[in-house]
Amino acid sequence: MIAAGNNLGKMRATAPLVHNITNYVAMNFMANVLLAVGASPAMVHAREEVAEFAALAQALSVNIGTADPEWGAAMLDAARVMNDHARPWVFDPVGVAATRFRQSLSKDLLALRPTVIRGNASEILTLAGMTGRARGVDAGDSVDAAIDAATALAQSTGRVVAVSGPVDYVTDGTQSYRVSNGHPLMTKVTVMGCSLNSVIAAFCVGQPVLEATAAALASYGLAGEAAARIANGPGSFQPAFLDALAAQTPEALSEGARINRA
Amino acid sequence: MIAAGNNLGKMRATAPLVHNITNYVAMNFMANVLLAVGASPAMVHAREEVAEFAALAQALSVNIGTADPEWGAAMLDAARVMNDHARPWVFDPVGVAATRFRQSLSKDLLALRPTVIRGNASEILTLAGMTGRARGVDAGDSVDAAIDAATALAQSTGRVVAVSGPVDYVTDGTQSYRVSNGHPLMTKVTVMGCSLNSVIAAFCVGQPVLEATAAALASYGLAGEAAARIANGPGSFQPAFLDALAAQTPEALSEGARINRA
Amino acid sequence: MIAAGNNLGKMRATAPLVHNITNYVAMNFMANVLLAVGASPAMVHAREEVAEFAALAQALSVNIGTADPEWGAAMLDAARVMNDHARPWVFDPVGVAATRFRQSLSKDLLALRPTVIRGNASEILTLAGMTGRARGVDAGDSVDAAIDAATALAQSTGRVVAVSGPVDYVTDGTQSYRVSNGHPLMTKVTVMGCSLNSVIAAFCVGQPVLEATAAALASYGLAGEAAARIANGPGSFQPAFLDALAAQTPEALSEGARINRA
Numbered sequence: 001m002i003a004a005g006n007n008l009g010k011m012r013a014t015a016p017l018v019h020n021i022t023n024y025v026a027m028n029f030m031a032n033v034l035l036a037v038g039a040s041p042a043m044v045h046a047r048e049e050v051a052e053f054a055a056l057a058q059a060l061s062v063n064i065g066t067a068d069p070e071w072g073a074a075m076l077d078a079a080r081v082m083n084d085h086a087r088p089w090v091f092d093p094v095g096v097a098a099t100r101f102r103q104s105l106s107k108d109l110l111a112l113r114p115t116v117i118r119g120n121a122s123e124i125l126t127l128a129g130m131t132g133r134a135r136g137v138d139a140g141d142s143v144d145a146a147i148d149a150a151t152a153l154a155q156s157t158g159r160v161v162a163v164s165g166p167v168d169y170v171t172d173g174t175q176s177y178r179v180s181n182g183h184p185l186m187t188k189v190t191v192m193g194c195s196l197n198s199v200i201a202a203f204c205v206g207q208p209v210l211e212a213t214a215a216a217l218a219s220y221g222l223a224g225e226a227a228a229r230i231a232n233g234p235g236s237f238q239p240a241f242l243d244a245l246a247a248q249t250p251e252a253l254s255e256g257a258r259i260n261r262a
Numbered sequence: 263m264i265a266a267g268n269n270l271g272k273m274r275a276t277a278p279l280v281h282n283i284t285n286y287v288a289m290n291f292m293a294n295v296l297l298a299v300g301a302s303p304a305m306v307h308a309r310e311e312v313a314e315f316a317a318l319a320q321a322l323s324v325n326i327g328t329a330d331p332e333w334g335a336a337m338l339d340a341a342r343v344m345n346d347h348a349r350p351w352v353f354d355p356v357g358v359a360a361t362r363f364r365q366s367l368s369k370d371l372l373a374l375r376p377t378v379i380r381g382n383a384s385e386i387l388t389l390a391g392m393t394g395r396a397r398g399v400d401a402g403d404s405v406d407a408a409i410d411a412a413t414a415l416a417q418s419t420g421r422v423v424a425v426s427g428p429v430d431y432v433t434d435g436t437q438s439y440r441v442s443n444g445h446p447l448m449t450k451v452t453v454m455g456c457s458l459n460s461v462i463a464a465f466c467v468g469q470p471v472l473e474a475t476a477a478a479l480a481s482y483g484l485a486g487e488a489a490a491r492i493a494n495g496p497g498s499f500q501p502a503f504l505d506a507l508a509a510q511t512p513e514a515l516s517e518g519a520r521i522n523r524a
Numbered sequence: 525m526i527a528a529g530n531n532l533g534k535m536r537a538t539a540p541l542v543h544n545i546t547n548y549v550a551m552n553f554m555a556n557v558l559l560a561v562g563a564s565p566a567m568v569h570a571r572e573e574v575a576e577f578a579a580l581a582q583a584l585s586v587n588i589g590t591a592d593p594e595w596g597a598a599m600l601d602a603a604r605v606m607n608d609h610a611r612p613w614v615f616d617p618v619g620v621a622a623t624r625f626r627q628s629l630s631k632d633l634l635a636l637r638p639t640v641i642r643g644n645a646s647e648i649l650t651l652a653g654m655t656g657r658a659r660g661v662d663a664g665d666s667v668d669a670a671i672d673a674a675t676a677l678a679q680s681t682g683r684v685v686a687v688s689g690p691v692d693y694v695t696d697g698t699q700s701y702r703v704s705n706g707h708p709l710m711t712k713v714t715v716m717g718c719s720l721n722s723v724i725a726a727f728c729v730g731q732p733v734l735e736a737t738a739a740a741l742a743s744y745g746l747a748g749e750a751a752a753r754i755a756n757g758p759g760s761f762q763p764a765f766l767d768a769l770a771a772q773t774p775e776a777l778s779e780g781a782r783i784n785r786a
Contacts, residue, residue: 025289025305027549031714036758041714042619043549046592049623056622068308095304098318099311188508190293190303234298235504242759246712287551287567330570357566360580361573450770452555452565496560497766 002177004257005250007203007215012038016205019057020198021045021075023065023094026191029238030061033195036245037219039202050074054081059201060089062109063194064102072105079112088115088204092197097126110157115204116213117153118162118197121146128153143169151176160209162200164193168217169262170210176262177214181221183228185237196220218257223248225256264439266519267512269465269477274300278467281319282460283307283337285327285356288453291500292323295457298507299481301464312336316343321463322351324376325456326358326367334367341374350377350466354459359388372419377466378475379415380424380459383408390415405431413438422471424462426455430479431524432472438524439476443483445490447499458482480519485510487518526701528781529774531727531739536562540729543581544722545569545599547589547618550715553762554585557719560769561743563726574598578605583725584613586633587718588626596629603636612639612728616721621650634681639728640737641677642686642721645670652677667693675700684733686724688717692741693786694734700786701738705745707752709761720744742781747772749780 017040022030027043034041044053047070054060060082062075082089091114096102106127110117117127121143128149143165154161154173162170168179186192196216203216226248227240279302284292289305296303306315309332316322322344324337344351353376358364368389372379379389383405390411405427416423416435424432430441448454458478465478488510489502541564546554551567558565568577571594578584584606586599606613615638620626630651634641641651645667652673667689678685678697686694692703710716720740727740750772751764 023305024286024548025293028290028552028714031549032758032762035712035714043547043590044619044622045590046625048593049625052623052625066305066307069310098306099314101308101311101314188297190290190297231505233505233508234294235501235506235508237501238294239501239759239761239763243755243757244759246757246759285567286548287555290552328567328569331572357568360568361576363570363573363576450559452552452559493767495767495770496556497763497768497770499763500556501763 002211002214002257002259003254004215004218004259005254007207007212008219008248008253009250010207011203011205014058014205015040016058016202017042017056018059018061018198018201019044019054019078020061021050021071021078022061022063022194025065026063026194029191030195030198032242033245034198034202036242037199037202041198045071045074047074047077051077051081054078055085058205059087061092061198061201062089063092063094063197064096064105065094065194067105076108076112079109079114083112088201088209090114090116090118090197090201090204092194093117093119093123093127094194096123113157113159115209116160116162116200118164118200120164120193124153124161124163125149143167160213162213162217170213170217172210175210178260178262179214179217179221180258181218181225181256183224185228185231185234186224188234189237214259215257218259219248219253222253222256264473264476264519264521265516266477266480266521267516269469269474270481270510270515271512272469273465273467276320276467277302278320278464279304279318280460280463281306281316281322281340283312283333283340284323284325284456287327288325288456291453292457292460294504295507296460296464298504299461299464303460307333307336309336309339313339313343316340317347320349320467322349323354323460323463324351324371325354325356325459326364327356327456329367338370338374341371341376345374350463350471352376352378352380352459352463354456355379355381355385355389356456358385375419375421377471378422378424378462379419380426380462382426382455386415386423386425387411405429422475424475424479432476432479434472437472440522440524441476441479441483442520443480443487443518445486447490447493447496448486450496451499476521477519480521481510481515484515484518526735526738526781526783527778528739528742528783529778531731531736532743532772532777533774534731535727535729538582538729539564540582540726541566541580542583542585542722542725543568543578543602544585545574545595545602546585546587546718549589550587550718553715554719554722556766557769558722558726560766561723561726565722569595569598571598571601575601575605578602579609582729583611585616585722585725586613587616587618587721588620588629589618589718591629600632600636603633603638607636612725612733614638614640614642614721614725614728616718617641617643617647617651618718620647637681637683639733640684640686640724641681642688642724644688644717648677648685648687649673667691684737686737686741694737694741696734699734702784702786703738703741703745704782705742705749705780707748709752709755709758710748712758713761738783739781742783743772743777746777746780
């Protein structure tokens, strides 16, 4: 049983500095999401400073959505720093099936064993070496189709893997949870998934990774439910979502979280 | 006579994947605009993957607002892929008069004959080789002053040219339309024009280009009218605009579109 | 005594084109802020065009938040153009204490004597060669702790320095003001400080720099107060803030500005 509110409370007490090397589309919204949940965001990528900066951060999120070779190298630099300091870092394999460049960069990142990998079903299937029907960066197979892949990936990396969908699935290869918070409007707003990864990174600071990841998924989904109740569409959803993240109390999260052993 | 609602309905049924190589300012809002209208966005620019990714997309938009030589080369790579597959791509010559770099890159893009060119009057005048009084990226001459330039440009490329303004003008060099949907608040929000180009790209997939472009202009302007009715200024306009795009029905568009033969 | 409303009125009458070389996180919001206050934004960074573009602009803001060596060189190019034309430019030393790269680039920018430097206390302390306890890009010492540093920095550059905090401090090394407009919610939204610098740049066009800077700080803070009255959190604060900037009249600013000689 996960008391997700405790994880939220601990994250806020830490107020971790999260270093993000993410895509251009996500940067502003991700920073606002991190501020809303109570963490501190920083976006830094230049190779001249990325490792030095990573050493100041308590967690890292990397996202290959608009990467190029320079940025890819910066991601690897920063991930190594986190590994050296035993700090959590989260990998978002956006659209990994789409191009050889993404597959190659993802392979290099995987070799560094990210603390958490979170993607949609087709991305997790691709990473696990199975066949994803990738279409752009959003699409793909059902979460259920990716459960074996997620388990295999978690076992081969020895880390945690999360599959996003109507019901999220998160596993460390042995224990698994399903998290059923969320709302369909979340799929009509760009970079909702990208920004979630930085929240997972924040929750993982000083907390058990599997539980912290499940709690982050529940927190994020619960805020989405609250926002959807007052939104008139995908535009008004965004400010309402940030408001809901900021207003969410640990008590409300523990009460509203729908996390079940899988 | 254009039944714009039919164009919207067909675009939504296709839900095209639109590849965008655009400026940094526009990326997030453009992605949300594409999701709101019912298309699927992707932003990809690295030369190591841009052509491979373009081959997966059904349409492309390119925008030189914050380009550099690397990004410019990626735009040319992606545009060639669209030409090879006879898929639509839309060119936004942001601030083309401002610098020689923009003029040179625009000349190279023009040589690939974009399916649609959309810009403000001074941008179209510059492209047509006439004299635009360019000031930054927003300013310029009246739409009427650019009609001859638009016609000449459409005839020389054999494609469609649209001039944005209080009343938009769109022409294939022979047939022309005026579209008078829209609201002045749209000029007080950044990247509204940039994002429109990606919507035009989405509408053009599998549809006659001149009609699809006029329908996209009307759809966008009509959503702006709806948003302006509930907005208190340029800030609240943005979420209201995304909501209005998502809520717009084909019937409402056919009824509200103000498209006239010019 | 500063009649801040006069400064706002003059800025709007000029409607200056402000060239910004800023971080990726800030670009969209900064452009919308500039449009809301009545200025005209442009984001241009490629070395192939940055100097040519700067010559068209009436003011410049530079921000090292996500800089790399190429962008740094572009900042220096553009700043030299502004100096050559005796036009104002504003420097935002985001997170300068964090890495050697930031310190080195900041040193080069400082050598060009920015018209205004605005940062938080730890950033100003770092620039002045004192010891800042820098943590990421947000944190730091109290404004009071940075007053001597700000004065020293203003005297060594011969320009204006502003320290942001609950009460802002702005000085030219001889005369100083405290500006106490603002609201704590402004610290829960990303790039509020970054975007402020572009507003300061707009206000400085053709106006006395110390007074214009104080007026810009008051205008921005007053809009924040208005937005906070109707916001439900950091999400709804953002559209409300842009609305408030656009709706602010010179009269309301002169009445609401809390600027005092320090």
